[in-house]
Amino acid sequence: MRSIILQTATRYLLPILLLFSFFLLLRGHYYPGGGFVGGLVASIAFVLHSFANGTEATMKILKRKPLSLIPVGLGISAVSVVLPTFFGLPPMTGLWWEEKVPVIGMIGSALFFDLGVYLVVIGVVLTILFTISLTKD
Amino acid sequence: MIDNHILAPVFIHLFTAIIQLIAWRKTVSQRFLSVGGTFIGLLIAIRLFAKVYTEGSLHMNASNWEAPFGIVFVADLLSSTMVLLTSIAGFAVSIFSSVGLSRQRMLYGYFPIFHFLLMGLNGAFLTGDIFNLYVWFEVVIISSFVLMTLGGRKAQLEGAVKYMAMNILASTFFLTGIGILYGITGSLNMADLAIKIRNFDNKALVGITSIFFILGFGIKSAVFPLYYWLPSSYHTPPSAVAATFGGLLTKLGIYAILRVFSLIFIPDDFTRTLFMVLAVLTVITGAFGALIKTNIRRMFSYLIVCHIGFMLGGIAMFTKLALMGTVFYLIHDIMVKTNMFLIAGFIRMVSGTMDMQKLGGLYKNYPLISLMIALVLFSLVGIPPLSGFWPKIYLFQEAFVDKQYFFIAALIIGSLVTMYVIAKMWADVFWKDVPEGVAIEDKYKDLPLFKKLLLVVPILLLCSVTLYIGFNAENIIIVVDRITNELLDTSPYIRNVLGDKAFEQ
Amino acid sequence: MELLLVLVLGLLYAAGVYLILRRSMVKLLLGIMLLGNGTNILIFLLGSITKGKPPVIDSNHNVFQDIYADPIPQALILTAIVISFALTAFAIVLLKRVYALVDSDDLDDLNTPEEEDI
Numbered sequence: 001m002r003s004i005i006l007q008t009a010t011r012y013l014l015p016i017l018l019l020f021s022f023f024l025l026l027r028g029h030y031y032p033g034g035g036f037v038g039g040l041v042a043s044i045a046f047v048l049h050s051f052a053n054g055t056e057a058t059m060k061i062l063k064r065k066p067l068s069l070i071p072v073g074l075g076i077s078a079v080s081v082v083l084p085t086f087f088g089l090p091p092m093t094g095l096w097w098e099e100k101v102p103v104i105g106m107i108g109s110a111l112f113f114d115l116g117v118y119l120v121v122i123g124v125v126l127t128i129l130f131t132i133s134l135t136k137d
Numbered sequence: 138m139i140d141n142h143i144l145a146p147v148f149i150h151l152f153t154a155i156i157q158l159i160a161w162r163k164t165v166s167q168r169f170l171s172v173g174g175t176f177i178g179l180l181i182a183i184r185l186f187a188k189v190y191t192e193g194s195l196h197m198n199a200s201n202w203e204a205p206f207g208i209v210f211v212a213d214l215l216s217s218t219m220v221l222l223t224s225i226a227g228f229a230v231s232i233f234s235s236v237g238l239s240r241q242r243m244l245y246g247y248f249p250i251f252h253f254l255l256m257g258l259n260g261a262f263l264t265g266d267i268f269n270l271y272v273w274f275e276v277v278i279i280s281s282f283v284l285m286t287l288g289g290r291k292a293q294l295e296g297a298v299k300y301m302a303m304n305i306l307a308s309t310f311f312l313t314g315i316g317i318l319y320g321i322t323g324s325l326n327m328a329d330l331a332i333k334i335r336n337f338d339n340k341a342l343v344g345i346t347s348i349f350f351i352l353g354f355g356i357k358s359a360v361f362p363l364y365y366w367l368p369s370s371y372h373t374p375p376s377a378v379a380a381t382f383g384g385l386l387t388k389l390g391i392y393a394i395l396r397v398f399s400l401i402f403i404p405d406d407f408t409r410t411l412f413m414v415l416a417v418l419t420v421i422t423g424a425f426g427a428l429i430k431t432n433i434r435r436m437f438s439y440l441i442v443c444h445i446g447f448m449l450g451g452i453a454m455f456t457k458l459a460l461m462g463t464v465f466y467l468i469h470d471i472m473v474k475t476n477m478f479l480i481a482g483f484i485r486m487v488s489g490t491m492d493m494q495k496l497g498g499l500y501k502n503y504p505l506i507s508l509m510i511a512l513v514l515f516s517l518v519g520i521p522p523l524s525g526f527w528p529k530i531y532l533f534q535e536a537f538v539d540k541q542y543f544f545i546a547a548l549i550i551g552s553l554v555t556m557y558v559i560a561k562m563w564a565d566v567f568w569k570d571v572p573e574g575v576a577i578e579d580k581y582k583d584l585p586l587f588k589k590l591l592l593v594v595p596i597l598l599l600c601s602v603t604l605y606i607g608f609n610a611e612n613i614i615i616v617v618d619r620i621t622n623e624l625l626d627t628s629p630y631i632r633n634v635l636g637d638k639a640f641e642q
Numbered sequence: 643m644e645l646l647l648v649l650v651l652g653l654l655y656a657a658g659v660y661l662i663l664r665r666s667m668v669k670l671l672l673g674i675m676l677l678g679n680g681t682n683i684l685i686f687l688l689g690s691i692t693k694g695k696p697p698v699i700d701s702n703h704n705v706f707q708d709i710y711a712d713p714i715p716q717a718l719i720l721t722a723i724v725i726s727f728a729l730t731a732f733a734i735v736l737l738k739r740v741y742a743l744v745d746s747d748d749l750d751d752l753n754t755p756e757e758e759d760i
Contacts, residue, residue, distance in 0.1 A: 031698070036724065071158035078151050090141045091148075092200040128731045132738070268718055275725045282732055286739075294740045295752040298667065301736060305674050305729055306662070312681045312722060319715070320688025 003052070010052040017045035025118050026104055026111075035114030039121025046126055055133050066130065069123030077116025080109040138633070140195040143185060143212045143263060146220050149178045150256035157249040164243040168235040171248045175224065175231040178255070182217075182224035189217040190616070194623075194633040196265065204635050205329040211265035213630055215464070215620045219262040219392055222468060225602060226384050226475040227255045229595035234377035236584070236591045237482050242287050242375065250287075251381070254280035258385055262392060265634055267315055267401075268325045270393065274311065274357070278304045281386060284378045285370065296370030303366040307356035314349030318401075321346070328634035331400045331627060340405075347402040351411070354397070358390025360449060361418035364442045368426060371441070372434040376482025379434060383441050384475030391448050391467060395460075399624040404455050412453030413544060419446030420547040424554035433481050433491045433566070436558055437474075440517075443551050444470055447532060450544045454535050460621045461614070462531030468613065469524040469606055473517045476599040480510050483592060484566060489578035493565040498577075500567040506593060507567050509600055514563060516603045518556045524607035527614070647687045654680030666747045667737050674733070678726045682719045689715030 021042035028034030050058035059065075084093040096108040104111075153174030157167045189195060194213040198204060212220075231251070238247060257276030264270050281304075285297045319325060321342060322333040334343055352363070359367040367387070371379055398404055404412065423443025430436040448470070451463030483506075485491050487499065500507040512523070519525030529552065536545045571577055581589065606613055623630060631639050654676050661673030692711040699706060744751055 036720075067161070071155050071161075074151075074158070075155045078148070078155060082148055085141050088141065090139075090197050090199055090201050091144055094200070124728070128735075132731075132735060268721075272721060272725070275729075279725075279728055279732065282729075282736070286736060289739065291743045294736065294743060297736060298740055298749070298752055301729075301733055302662075302670055302674065305733070306677070308725075309674070309677045309681050312678075313684060315718075316681060316685035316688050319685065319718070320690075325714070 002054075006052040010049050014045050014049055017048070018042055021045065021118075025114055028114050029106075029108075029110055035117030036121055038114075039118040040125065042118070043122045043125035043129075046122075047129060050129070050133070055130060059130065062126070066123045066126035069119045070127070073116040073119025073121075073123060075116070076119065077113050080112040080116065083109055138192065138195050139197060140188070140212070141197055143195050143197050143210055144260075145181045146178055146185060146224065146259040147256050147263065149174060149181055150252040150259065153178075154249040154252035154256065157252065158246075161246070162244055164240055167243065167248045171231045171252065172228075172235060174252060175228040175255070179224040179228045182221045185212060186217045186221045189214055194630060196634050205324055205326045208269050209265040209326060209328075209634055210263045211328075211630070211634055212263055213623055213633070214616065215392070215395070215623065216262045218468065218616065218620065219388075220259050222471045223255065223258050223262070223385055226381070226471060226599070229475065229479065229599050230377055230380050230384075232591055232598075233380070233479050233482065233595040234375075236588045237377050237479075237486065238375055239288075245287055247284070247287055247378075250280050250283045251378075254284065254381060258389060261389055265327050266325050267318065267327055267330065267397075270327075271308070271311055271315055274389075274393075275308060277386065277389065278308065281382060284381070285374050287378070288375070290373075293373040296373035299366045300370040303356055303363070307353045307363075309353075310349050310356070311353030314346055314353060317342075317346045317349065326634065327396070327400055328627075328631040328639070331631055332635075332639060334401055335403075343402065344405070344407065347398070347408060350397055350402070351394075351408075354390045354394045355415070356390075358387045358394065358449075359419075359442050359445055360415050361422055361442075361446070364419065364423070364445075367442060368435060368438040371438040372432060376434070376478050376485060380475045380478035380482070383437065383478045384471050387441055387445055388467060388471050391445065391452075391463075394449070394452060395463070395467075395624065398452065400627050400630065404452075409453050409455060412449055413541060416446045416450035416453050417543045417547040419443070419449060420551040421446075424551050427558050428554055431493045433484060433493060433496075433562065434478065436493075436562070437477050437481060440477075440555060440558070441474060443555065444474075446547065447529070447551065450536070450541070450547070451528075451532055453544075454539050454541060456535055456539065457621055457625060458531050459535040459539070460624055461617050462528045462535065464620050464624075465528035465531065465613065465617045466525075468617070469516070469528060469603070472599055472603045472606065473513060473525070476513050476596060476603065477517065479596050479599070480513065483510075483581075483596060486592065487577075487579055487581045489580065490575075493562060495572060495575045496566045497569040497571040497575075498567075501570070502579075506596075509597060511563065511567075513596070513600050513603060514559045516607060518559050519552060522607055524603050524610070526607070527610045643691060643693070644687065647683060647691075651680055651683045651687060654683065665749050667740065667749055668747060670749065671730070671733050671737060675726070675730060678722070682722055685715050685718050685722070 021038040024033040024041060025035055025038035028038065046058055081091050084095055085091055094108050094110050096106055101107050153170055157170050160166045160170065189212050194211065196209055196211045199208045199210065254277060257273050257280060261270055261273035261277060264273060282297065282301055285300055286294060318330060321337060322330055324330050324333055337343060356363040371382055420443050423439050423446060426439035427436050427443060430439060448463045448466050451459040451466065481491060484496065484499065487503065488496055490496060516523040516525050519529050529548065532548060533545065536548065658673045658677035658680055661669045661676065664670065689712045692709060695708060695710045697710045697713040741747060
């Protein structure tokens with residue numbers, strides 16, 4: 001099923017959804033949002049693309065296998081969890097940058113944890129969907 | 138006492154797994170990473186155990202949130218002993234699987250998942266928060282699903298369906314129990330729950346909630362009516378995987394029962410009777426199952442079920458000596474059961490089959506290794522100076538004092554059947570000549586010496602730990618004695634987590 | 643509101659148990675999912691529902707000014723949903739593979755005797 005309407009709409013929706021997912025990721029610390037939701041929205045953007053253009057086309061624009069996002073994301077999250085122990089604090093304690101960064105706001109280890117979760121969620125969801133849709137019966 | 142490093146046994150496996158994921162499909166470096174990671178994990182676990190043994194229980198508030206509000210991780214003597222045993226078993230299995238597993242399975246990511254499994258086990262032992270325990274359980278079962286299906290043969294997938302359905306069901310029961318607990322107390326911290334449940338008036342509701350936990354943990358630890366998923370799935374994955382499962386996963390269920398039913402729900406008469414009935418039936422059904430199986434690993438699967446009953450019976454009596462028996466048996470069982478499945482893998486490597494009717498002549502070909510295996514088998518049976526004997530004394534003695542004659546009968550039947558099937562296995566596999574018309578394919582003989590060592594050393598390592606447990610039982614008993622005191626009098630645990638203010642009402 | 647949730651909860655549990663007791667693999671999976679959702683609603687219900695008071699502090703204050711909904715049940719449910727998402731995804735792939743191999747949806751057909759196992 002190839003619908004020209006869906007394909008055209010997806011072309012514009014994909015960047016907007018990705019931008020929105022990034023927005024959700026960044027506002028997550030004080031407001032509803034965060035890495036998990038952001039990751040889901042981002043993966044939904046790619047899922048939409050694969051509905052419109054087929055799974056092969058989506059894999060082509062991703063260039064790399066989504067599976068490779070999982071170790072990267074896990075690594076970022078794990079490092080941000082362990083980092084406070086080197087300052088004599090329990091794991092997962094928030095470490096905060098002193099100054100505010102424009103647009104993003106306060107930067108702390110929690111943001112990196114969320115970023116890791118974001119990447120892992122994209123990796124896991126896309127891996128699952130590609131696996132299911134590419135298996136032949 | 139606060140120690141911010143008690144989660145190190147969890148993180149070491151997490152980081153090993155991440156690095157292995159980055160080295161995806163590079164099986165040689167993954168093997169080195171796995172052995173190295175588990176070795177460092179073993180060192181960390183020894184350090185944690187030594188620290189807890191000398192300085193008493195440790196705890197850590199994740200994210201620096203004070204105890205009843207945040208997630209707390211606790212290392213008391215029971216948890217750190219379990220972490221130590223997990224690390225020993227993990228180290229041995231890791232070495233064994235570097236040769237004992239086909240490269241095909243490693244390509245699909247056996248090693249990272251194996252480390253996620255160890256991470257989940259260590260996390261489950263160290264957590265002091267009931268919901269966090271649920272999350273670690275899920276980490277463990279998701280990893281075990283993947284390990285179970287790795288390779289994708291038909292029998293494996295069929296076993297995995299049963300395993301998956303029962304384990305998800307168990308988690309649902311567990312979660313339901315947690316939900317009700319949260320509803321009646323408003324807390325998830327186990328130490329806090331202990332105090333709040335003790336002061337809660339509606340004991341009937343607490344009893345019903347505890348049933349959900351019995352169901353959940355009962356399925357996980359393979360207790361009678363709920364055990365049948367175990368014998369129908371544990372013989373399907375490769376031996377290295379089955380060793381991790383048989384040695385550690387069901388014992389996680391027993392650990393959870395010990396923890397939850399000593400801390401939160403103090404067993405009353407009803408729960409104790411229920412546990413006792415379940416224990417007796419578990420021992421007997423497991424024993425009968427083991428009798429009729431001719432495949433080595435199917436037989437071991439039933440022996441797991443049978444011996445879970447021993448431990449559950451100890452919990453059912455809930456006296457000092459009985460619990461000492463249970464904890465000692467737990468320590469002995471993890472080491473021996475892991476080793477049993479490694480031995481099964483070795484036998485398969487040597488003769489290409491696991492059917493006892495087609496096996497034979499192992500003693501003639503490999504006398505030294507066979508003698509070592511014999512020591513492990515005798516430990517499992519419980520020949521006096523070896524490790525299986527000591528906990529059974531405690532269980533027998535306490536069962537007489539407590540007048541649990543059915544349990545005594547079950548203990549005798551269970552022990553006799555274990556002895557019988559092991560003797561049968563010894564005669565069939567080791568003493569008997571190879572039956573006529575059966576061609577044995579010895580893959581082991583042609584391996585280079587280094588690879589041969591990698592297969593035998595883990596069995597030797599676990600065997601020597603078992604022998605240590607048997608011959609230096611007095612040292613183990615000191616540890617077990619302290620663990621039992623902590624289980625029976627939980628106020629040091631609660632004080633460790635919540636501070637002195639916990640008991641001021 | 644509580645009554646409605648209790649009814650939904652009972653319905654989900656009943657339907658879940660009924661489906662689990664069927665012999666079809668797909669129904670087994672559906673039953674497990676329904677049971678999981680029932681449990682989530684149970685946690686939500688037992689966390690005593692407070693309507694229209696989200697546990698978010700507005701920017702003029704430092705602490706809560708009013709009664710607020712307990713955020714912990716929602717955190718628990720979110721965690722449980724994430725976990726069941728992973729489990730369900732795995733289960734679907736597994737059942738699909740099993741169906742392709744066994745060519746049957748019946749759980750009773752999952753008993754291929756295999757003498758030689760690794």
